[in-house]
Amino acid sequence: AQSVTQLGSHVSVSEGALVLLRCNYSSSVPPYLFWYVQYPNQGLQLLLKYTSAATLVKGINGFEAEFKKSETSFHLTKPSAHMSDAAEYFCAVSANFGNEKLTFGTGTRLTIIP
Amino acid sequence: ETGVTQSPTHLIKTRGQQVTLRCSSQSGHNTVSWYQQALGQGPQFIFQYYREEENGRGNFPPRFSGLQFPNYSSELNVNALELDDSALYLCASSSQGAYNEQFFGPGTRLTVL
Numbered sequence: 001a002q003s004v005t006q007l008g009s010h011v012s013v014s015e016g017a018l019v020l021l022r023c024n025y026s027s028s029v030p031p032y033l034f035w036y037v038q039y040p041n042q043g044l045q046l047l048l049k050y051t052s053a054a055t056l057v058k059g060i061n062g063f064e065a066e067f068k069k070s071e072t073s074f075h076l077t078k079p080s081a082h083m084s085d086a087a088e089y090f091c092a093v094s095a096n097f098g099n100e101k102l103t104f105g106t107g108t109r110l111t112i113i114p
Numbered sequence: 115e116t117g118v119t120q121s122p123t124h125l126i127k128t129r130g131q132q133v134t135l136r137c138s139s140q141s142g143h144n145t146v147s148w149y150q151q152a153l154g155q156g157p158q159f160i161f162q163y164y165r166e167e168e169n170g171r172g173n174f175p176p177r178f179s180g181l182q183f184p185n186y187s188s189e190l191n192v193n194a195l196e197l198d199d200s201a202l203y204l205c206a207s208s209s210q211g212a213y214n215e216q217f218f219g220p221g222t223r224l225t226v227l
Contacts, residue, residue: 036218041220042220042221043118043204043218043219043220043221044157044204044206044218045218046215046216046217049215090156090157092156100170101147101159101162101170101172102147102149102157102159102216103159104156104157104158105156106154106155106156107154107155107156
């Protein structure tokens with residue numbers, strides 16, 4: 001069985017500061033890991049995915065995440081926060097990439113301080 | 115290319131009623147997955163349909179059922195609605211095969227009174 005834990009339900013950063021959203025996973029098989037973003041009253045948009053090809057994954061909107069097996073982590077980072085980054089972020093895990101069910105964390109709401 | 119669409123956008127029902135939610139998959143996709151997102155929570159997998167057959171189910175009771183049609187659109191039906199069924203219902207479409215990501219629709223907000 002797979003699961004993810006997102007540390008911090010709310011994170012606030014100043015505009016231009018580093019964004020760090022934490023995700024730890026538990027999986028009995030090599031996991032496929034994802035970060036999704038959800039803007040108010042919208043569905044989920046894929047930011048990036050880890051499929052074992054490379055441990056440092058670059059996504060859209062300047063986000064990246066590093067897969068660390070020794071720490072069972074897949075933290076999401078962005079060097080410089082922008083006001084438009086304010087949203088809810090979800091980490092998810094799957095046993096297979098593509099069509100296996102996604103198991104999501106409880107989400108982290110990111111607030112950007114002007 | 116048309117993305118994933120869902121209808122209706124919002125819905126209000128009372129306890130005990132039945133509801134049908136609809137999802138049109140993205141062009142070229144043959145798989146639809148449904149998720150329930152309660153307020154303040156992450157989405158939870160309900161079930162998946164592939165070529166009109168259920169292809170995996172999460173921990174939801176039988177009163178949650180679904181259909182997939184030959185054009186790969188899908189319906190989610192919930193019978194005997196309970197207050198805890200109030201949530202955002204998301205569908206995601208994809209194509210079977212390796213490295214094919216799921217594309218999510220905007221969701222249907224269901225309120226049960």
